[in-house]
Amino acid sequence: MAVIIVEPDETGAAWLTHAVAGLDQRALRTASPDEAMAALATEGREILAALVGSGLADEEALGLAARLQQAAPEVPVVLLRRQDSGELLRAALRTGIRDVLPASSDAAAVRASMARALEIAGSLRGRLAGGGAGRPDLAGDRPGEIITVFSAKGGCGKTFLATNLAVALAARGAGVALVDLDLHFGDVAIMLQLFPTHTIQDAARELELDAAALRSYLTPHAAGVWTLAAPTEPAIADTVSASAVAAVLRLLRSSFAYVVVDTPAAFSDQVMVAFDQSDATALLATLDVPSIKNLKLTMQTMERLRYTRSRVRVVVNRADSRVGLRLPDVESILGAAVDVAIPSSRSVPISVNKGNPVILEEPRGNVAEAIRRVAAQLAPTVAGAPAPLRSRRSLFQRS
Numbered sequence: 587m588a589v590i591i592v593e594p595d596e597t598g599a600a601w602l603t604h605a606v607a608g609l610d611q612r613a614l615r616t617a618s619p620d621e622a623m624a625a626l627a628t629e630g631r632e633i634l635a636a637l638v639g640s641g642l643a644d645e646e647a648l649g650l651a652a653r654l655q656q657a658a659p660e661v662p663v664v665l666l667r668r669q670d671s672g673e674l675l676r677a678a679l680r681t682g683i684r685d686v687l688p689a690s691s692d693a694a695a696v697r698a699s700m701a702r703a704l705e706i707a708g709s710l711r712g713r714l715a716g717g718g719a720g721r722p723d724l725a726g727d728r729p730g731e732i733i734t735v736f737s738a739k740g741g742c743g744k745t746f747l748a749t750n751l752a753v754a755l756a757a758r759g760a761g762v763a764l765v766d767l768d769l770h771f772g773d774v775a776i777m778l779q780l781f782p783t784h785t786i787q788d789a790a791r792e793l794e795l796d797a798a799a800l801r802s803y804l805t806p807h808a809a810g811v812w813t814l815a816a817p818t819e820p821a822i823a824d825t826v827s828a829s830a831v832a833a834v835l836r837l838l839r840s841s842f843a844y845v846v847v848d849t850p851a852a853f854s855d856q857v858m859v860a861f862d863q864s865d866a867t868a869l870l871a872t873l874d875v876p877s878i879k880n881l882k883l884t885m886q887t888m889e890r891l892r893y894t895r896s897r898v899r900v901v902v903n904r905a906d907s908r909v910g911l912r913l914p915d916v917e918s919i920l921g922a923a924v925d926v927a928i929p930s931s932r933s934v935p936i937s938v939n940k941g942n943p944v945i946l947e948e949p950r951g952n953v954a955e956a957i958r959r960v961a962a963q964l965a966p967t968v969a970g971a972p973a974p975l976r977s978r979r980s981l982f983q984r985s
């Protein structure tokens with residue numbers, strides 16, 4: 587398999603080739619968009635990704651990305667730019683560019699971005715080749731619903747939302763489990779002020795895990811949420827395999843009405859497994875261009891992976907911050923409606939620092955009210971009652 591490098595400047599091209607060495611891919615050096623397209627035509631499905639250097643002008647780079655997207659939509663494009671701007675990022679979004687890096691990035695940053703692009707490309711191919719069934723149909727044997735909270739960017743408020751959502755669902759009287767899949771830096775336990783004696787690692791290393799054993803690894807919260815905490819040391823995280831996560835989620839959904847999953851800001855294998863099993867997904871962003879860019883890319887990726895058959899809701903957090911972007915801007919960039927906007931509030935960091943979810947701390951506040959709306963959108967069924975019929979424009983339909 588191969589990656590195409592597009593860079594007219596000889597030294598720049600050599601540097602980029604060096605940066606992607608170690609990714610286990612052939613690097614095909616090209617000096618212009620036409621050469622890159624010719625390489626794609628010759629190599630066909632051998633090409634996994636493209637890396638466009640800063641030697642191409644913005645216009646040429648964006649034009650090439652558009653041609654690549656047309657010819658091979660599954661090939662992610664990573665762009666190096668001397669200067670980026672909101673405008674460039676927006677244009678990049680429209681042409682399906684995976685990532686825009688500053689030209690001053692070091693080789694490790696370029697390699698990491700390409701590695702992420704390759705990971706998603708590989709997973710897309712695997713799934714599309716496998717008939718595209720993103721989510722196995724488990725109708726009949728799925729008493730509980732899995733709800734995943736995701737954003738491809740850190741600090742958007744995933745853990746804040748996941749913990750409060752779990753509490754909101756528990757307040758309806760449903761049995762709720764909360765799984766911390768941020769295996770390296772999970773902070774569900776901290777936000778709920780829990781002191782777990784066991785973590786997901788204990789569950790993952792048990793060869794014949796059953797529901798009773800799994801239950802013994804959960805840490806209860808007074809609000810009625812049973813938490814499966816992340817490992818305490820980041821180094822351990824890698825021992826929790828995707829297949830172990832799949833088994834854990836299957837077991838939890840057999841004993842809880844809702845399983846809320848908090849995630850890291852990455853399409854890791856473990857996160858993919860959660861998407862595979864999710865009945866509903868909250869995609870989270872804040873009102874800044876990089877965050878919306880990542881949300882758009884996430885939506886495109888999910889659409890390609892056919893995850894959109896599950897309930898997907900777009901949630902903008904801190905939606906009243908005065909930072910330039912407004913909700914209608916976001917909706918027009920996304921081509922989709924924002925389902926719930928959660929306001930910014932000082933009570934959030936205060937409650938986070940206290941370890942008491944804001945929905946308990948200030949149940950009548952705006953934030954709590956917004957979280958209940960998220961819960962109503964993601965889990966419209968009151969435990970036991972049938973889901974109301976709803977007609978809704980597809981999230982990914984352009985308006």
Ligand SMILES: Nc1ncnc2c1ncn2[C@@H]1O[C@H](COP(=O)(O)OP(=O)(O)O)[C@@H](O)[C@H]1O
Pocket residue numbers: 737739740741742743744745746747903904928929930931932934935936938953
């Ligand atoms: N609506 C909000 N208003 C004010 N602060 C918020 C809000 N949502 C999140 N925060 C703050 O942002 C920080 C990051 O949130 P967190 O849930 O840890 O993000 P993530 O899990 O996506 O990395 C938290 O410390 C929290 O206090």
Ligand SMILES: [Mg+2]
Pocket residue numbers: 744745746768773849
């Ligand atoms: Mg988090």
